Amino acid sequence: SPSDPDLVERARAAKEKLGDKVFVLGHHYQRDEVIQFADVTGDSFKLARDAAARPEAEYIVFCGVHFMAESADILTSDDQKVVLPDLAAGCSMADMATAEQVAECWDVLTEAGIAEQVVPVSYMNSSADIKAFTGKHGGTICTSSNAKKALEWAFEQGEKVLFLPDQHLGRNTAVRDMGMTLEDCVLYNPHKPNGGLTAEQLRDAKMILWRGHCSVHGRFSLESVEDVRARIPGVNVLVHPECKHEVVAAADYVGSTEYIIKALEAAPAGSKWAIGTELNLVRRLANRFAPEGKEIVFLDKTVCFCSTMNRIDLPHLVWTLESLAEGKLVNRIEVDKETEAFAKLALERMLALP
Numbered sequence: 071s072p073s074d075p076d077l078v079e080r081a082r083a084a085k086e087k088l089g090d091k092v093f094v095l096g097h098h099y100q101r102d103e104v105i106q107f108a109d110v111t112g113d114s115f116k117l118a119r120d121a122a123a124r125p126e127a128e129y130i131v132f133c134g135v136h137f138m139a140e141s142a143d144i145l146t147s148d149d150q151k152v153v154l155p156d157l158a159a160g161c162s163m164a165d166m167a168t169a170e171q172v173a174e175c176w177d178v179l180t181e182a183g184i185a186e187q188v189v190p191v192s193y194m195n196s197s198a199d200i201k202a203f204t205g206k207h208g209g210t211i212c213t214s215s216n217a218k219k220a221l222e223w224a225f226e227q228g229e230k231v232l233f234l235p236d237q238h239l240g241r242n243t244a245v246r247d248m249g250m251t252l253e254d255c256v257l258y259n260p261h262k263p264n265g266g267l268t269a270e271q272l273r274d275a276k277m278i279l280w281r282g283h284c285s286v287h288g289r290f291s292l293e294s295v296e297d298v299r300a301r302i303p304g305v306n307v308l309v310h311p312e313c314k315h316e317v318v319a320a321a322d323y324v325g326s327t328e329y330i331i332k333a334l335e336a337a338p339a340g341s342k343w344a345i346g347t348e349l350n351l352v353r354r355l356a357n358r359f360a361p362e363g364k365e366i367v368f369l370d371k372t373v374c375f376c377s378t379m380n381r382i383d384l385p386h387l388v389w390t391l392e393s394l395a396e397g398k399l400v401n402r403i404e405v406d407k408e409t410e411a412f413a414k415l416a417l418e419r420m421l422a423l424p
């Protein structure tokens with residue numbers, strides 16, 4: 071739906087008043103009405119780097135979800151303020167691993183006698199607490215665009231990886247990119263005693279996958295892939311690695327949001343694509359590439375937005391920008407100093423990956 075012209079004008083005016091004092095970051099899953107005001111758009115890896123590269127901006131307005139704003143706060147200087155336009159924009163996947171659960175898991179690994187061999191690798195989609203745990207135990211952060219490099223690095227440091235919190239990204243990267251088998255992976259369930267695993271299973275595993283997932287990408291099924299192939303002969307199936315293993319295995323291409331965009335930019339006219347990721351992005355890409363004769367459809371028959379990403383809408387952005395323009399700091403995301411120090415260590419290990 072087209073954005074309210076009055077709100078568009080208010081956002082424009084407030085942004086102009088703020089000038090270089092504000093820098094607006096927009097994740098690819100944001101609504102069009104928000105994306106139009108982003109100074110840069112990107113996947114979570116690119117946005118983390120872009121936030122760090124703007125020391126002159128007093129306010130970083132992060133149009134994305136809570137863990138992304140936390141990461142931006144960790145990577146920017148102390149006097150820069152990171153603002154999330156709606157504090158309720160969380161991520162259900164990030165919420166699936168709490169600091170207490172992860173500390174308990176480490177006890178289980180210690181009990182099984184393997185903690186010393188284990189290197190934690192945590193997906194960007196995790197709280198600052200989990201990133202701090204990762205940094206403290208010699209591990210790194212990864213995103214969907216560098217998960218393979220992060221795992222290669224981790225297996226140079228130790229024999230086993232504890233992958234948090236997205237089982238699918240962990241499994242897909244291990245099996246698709248690292249030549250491991252499904253049997254090399256075990257699933258740690260934080261709701262069961264000892265993660266639902268025996269010490270022997272833990273000792274035999276190479277990849278200990280945390281039992282978390284993205285509910286948006288979890289909706290795509292093998293059936294959605296088979297359906298679209300039957301409906302559109304010659305279609306290329308391109309999915310995000312947060313999808314289930316069977317979906318990724320049946321797809322033609324797999325990659326982060328940034329990868330998906332680049333693949334479609336490079337696609338020849340007349341090609342047909344079914345995309346398995348969040349719907350705001352897929353719709354935007356379908357509209358953008360239709361004039362070039364590229365047919366782009368959503369992989370599933372149902373509609374699936376990320377409801378928390380969608381919480382950031384134009385009214386919230388206008389309120390945020392107008393408040394900042396009046397000198398009122400709202401919705402600041404600030405990670406405490408101790409958490410920040412260890413989380414930063416883990417994030418910097420990621421940024422230093424080749």
Ligand code: 13P
Nearest residue numbers: 113114115213214326327
């Ligand atoms: P990327 O943009 O890093 O591919 O991440 C997708 C996602 O789910 C972000 O929440």
Ligand code: SF4
Nearest residue numbers: 161162163284286376
């Ligand atoms: Fe979290 Fe999934 Fe939404 Fe990304 S798409 S923010 S992983 S719930």
